[in-house]
Amino acid sequence: MRLTPKRLASATSLAAALCILGAAAHADDDDYGAYMFKGTCDAYAANTVVKDVGDLELEDDGDTEEWSRVAPDGAAMPDDLRAEDESTSRITADDLAAGGFALAVTRQDEPDAPLVACGEFPQGITLPYVGDLAEVDGSGVAGRVAIEERGNGVRITTTAFAKDAVPPLPQE
Numbered sequence: 270m271r272l273t274p275k276r277l278a279s280a281t282s283l284a285a286a287l288c289i290l291g292a293a294a295h296a297d298d299d300d301y302g303a304y305m306f307k308g309t310c311d312a313y314a315a316n317t318v319v320k321d322v323g324d325l326e327l328e329d330d331g332d333t334e335e336w337s338r339v340a341p342d343g344a345a346m347p348d349d350l351r352a353e354d355e356s357t358s359r360i361t362a363d364d365l366a367a368g369g370f371a372l373a374v375t376r377q378d379e380p381d382a383p384l385v386a387c388g389e390f391p392q393g394i395t396l397p398y399v400g401d402l403a404e405v406d407g408s409g410v411a412g413r414v415a416i417e418e419r420g421n422g423v424r425i426t427t428t429a430f431a432k433d434a435v436p437p438l439p440q441e
Contacts, residue, residue: 279380301325301351301385301410302378303427305360306371310387310405313373315380320360322425323353326376330390338426339413340435341399346435365416368392372414374429375390385410386429396423411416413438 306317328335328350335352357363364370371389375382387402387406394416402412412429 281412285347290372300327300378301429302375302382303425303429304355304375305378305425306373307369308371309389309404310371310373310384313371313387314383315387318354318380320355320357321368321419322355322357322372322413322427324353325353325374327431328352328355335426335428338415338417339399339428342438343435344435349431349432349434352427354424354426356419356422356424358420360423362396362418362422362423365394365398366392366398368394370426372402372427374410374412375428376408383408386412388412388414390416399438401437402429404426408432 301324303322304318305322306313307319308317333346334345335354336350340346349364366388371387373384376387377384383407386402387405388399390398397414397415397417399413402414404411409432410429411432412427413435414428415423415426
């Protein structure tokens, strides 16, 4: 069989289609989404999102770096931990201190997916900050978030886990 330009184009198209299908097959449908938004947890909507702060992937490698940032109380890392780090200059420490921000975790990595956990940041927040993300609508999911200054922005570490797997942070 002779390789003609037409056959080469067809083979290239087929290879591209297989790559796209392969990538879709490897996408983690069980990843949660995390979104920094303006407003309160009760009023969360996709159009209030200021920054997508990552897809929370199931941590199966025993990496405790992310967990150490959200567990200043020394709580044990839960077995089914989903976590993600995201740095951004779209949100600054001054923005957070001005108030009105919250972080939402959704069932899938889409801002309009059902909300499973959420936490509002207090006005006057100082960094570094670590706080709890509360279960929403009986989802069975809770979490923690850590925010620290990084360059001219912030690094946000978001985690999600089974609601009773980790005790809430001590209140100051």
